[in-house]
Amino acid sequence: MSSHTTSALTLFLVFFALVGLTGVTVWVAYIDLGIWSTPVAIAIATLKASLVVVIFMEMRFGQPITWFASSTGILFLILLIGLTMADIVSRGWLGVPGK
Amino acid sequence: MSSSTTVAHQFDDAAQQKRASTLGMWVFLVTEVMMFGGLFTAYVVYRSLYPEAFAQASHHLNAELGAANTLVLLGSSLTMALAVRSAQLGKRAGTVIGLIATIVLGSVFLGVKAYEYSHKFHENLIPGPSFVFPGSEADHAQLFFSLYFAMTGLHALHMVIGVGILGTLTVMAARKRFSAEYHNPVEIGGLYWHFVDIVWIYLFPLLYLLGRH
Structure with missing residues (x-):
């Protein structure tokens, strides 16, 4: 049985990186980035989530089928939010005949 | 206990069993x-419609407590990963200590969350007839707090279930x-715990840090 383990040093380094990125999250929240503040916050959160998935959840040792199955979650989340917002944002674009 | 007895009869070997349980957990x-x-999605829709009310309402959350709780939860993910590593190496004491540390940190998170909830109750920020919010956007702020309690509540429920799972794993360990050959439950429990951590990684900036500049 193939046994992959992650060294304790790596686990601690990832933890400190996550703590540092949490500091960055708070720091950028108190800076006026205009419309970019939410995209930046989401980007940092996604970087943190990627560290957790790849190292803590050992996805770097994962089978291709596991990568495939888990990425469907991201795909359908993007479809769910994307198509919903396409509706919300575009509702006022065309007039309603007879109104 | 030899490793052969820990392979369920439908699997060829331990490696196949582990691949199957990992894939099942990810699904x-x-x-x-x-x-x-x-x-x-509900959050994105209502925040896009009422950005000003969401920013005002977010100021009523305690960002310091939210940040501290984020660090507590990240720490619990570290102890969980260390517990999984000990289990992979067949180190029983390390596994038990890592799991107990994770339970303690998870409980601290839930304790802080309970404190925050009771604070919101005393500030009349619970959605419903007694909701009180200064300014003209009270109705839309109430939407924010409905989402705040639904999202953090569902997250906290997952934490409570997670603490129960970790307690079971601690007793089993x-x-x-478990051994170096068989420790799938610890790894699977770890995947669950890290997932709950990831949800909070997104909840913290989206709920606590709106319009802070």
């Missing part, structure tokens, strides 16, 4: 992404049920 986590995804 479950995808369904969890979609469950939380519904709430995140103490009773020498």
